[in-house]
Amino acid sequence: MTLRLYDTATRDVRDFVPLRPGKAGIYVCGLTVQSEPHVGHVRSAVNFDVLRRWLERSGYEVDFIRNVTDIDDKILAKAADQGLHWYELAQRMHHELDDVLAAINVRRPTYEPAATGHVPEILELIGRLVATGHAYAAEDGSGDVYFDVRSWPDYGELTRQRIDDMEPAGDADPRGKRDPRDFALWKGHKKESEPETAAWPSPYGPGRPGWHIECSAMARKYLGPAFDIHGGGVDLRFPHHENEQAQSRAAGDPFASYWLHNAWITTAGEKMSKSLGNSLLVPNVLQRVRGVELRFYMVSAHYRSTVEFSFEALEEAATSFRRIESFLDRAAPHVEGWVADYPPGFVAAMDDDLGTPAAVAVIHETVREGNRLLANGPSAELGAAYGQVVSMLDVLGLNPRDFATNGGDDKLTGVVDSLVRGLLEERAQARADKDWARADAIRDRLKAAGVEIEDTPDGPKWSV
Structure with a gap:
């Protein structure tokens, strides 16, 4: 069976056909490192980690890029409130994010570029857009540069919206814009309100990158003008991913062939976020359950399904995982060797748009059969069941041995x-x-x- 993925752009489940045989390029929008990561933040990292692992198990060589936004309005504001340099806050939060992702066994990306390390590439891309008439420098002396949405007839195609139905872009002072929907590619330095360190020289005056342009520039640098999969949370579809696609294609790059988006983790029906005051910081959650159990809780839901978070459901998931773990612990002394293997039902589930709920069900079925075999003592069949369980857990990033020292010493x-x-x-x-x-x-x-x-x-x- 061929791997099939739900493409947000076409709103259809499509066969995965890579641009390069045997290789897959994935770009995932990472976090803006402004504050401590909560459970909602890390779901995307877990979901796309599973995608990467399954592609590798399917024989692909994967280039996996996950960026970090380390300069933006929120970082500047929060650093000022805390009496920190903006880069000090960004670095601290980046380290916390690394620790959290290690604790839930999310593998490091092939590259993890940061916005501030790619200003030359960003300015080069902006220059191409200005030269082709798709971007312009504001005439109000602000030093801002905007993408002209009306210059690109396909603007809105990713989310199937008409320009006139869109809300104005709220990322810069609208006085310098030709259209309220035009979005910032470069933000001129505001000398009174922003530190001198938050500005880089450019043909348009000192300033810093806008949010959307950084991902287009970094994706191009590490994956080329055309790549296979662009991923992120469903909340990034608009305006972030819509703007990424528009500016990249306007600059002449084919950009992403597939768009994948994971759904939210909610509390009381609302997206988990700092602004709502209902966030659950991962280190606090890990005081109640282990990292492997938190990951199992997230993996057990389909990546496109909204998860209503509750500690009761989390504890149930933890108990369920311990049953799997108990089988491995009791069977291990009776298994001399095992071979990586995957039941057909597990492969079919994973190839069907990463159907992890059905895949987890296969794990439970195999554990039940393994427990039956275990009661009869060592056997080749027991070794096969043990190997299948370990193999399936490996693909989902749930092998207990990976968590023994992950994120620790x-x-x-x-x-x-x-x-x-x-x-x-x-x-x-x-x-x-x-x-x-x-x-x-x-x-x-x-x-x-x-x-x-x-x-x-x-x-x-x-x-x-």
């Missing part, structure tokens, strides 16, 4: 494991001596430290 993890196991041995001895008060006290001590104990037929297991 190997030596520190070993030290913690040794200390916890020492206490568990004391607890086991207390239970053997029928000293229930001491056994309960040790368990409570571990729980207070954030360590959960699960008693299994093969002995106690612990998790943070």
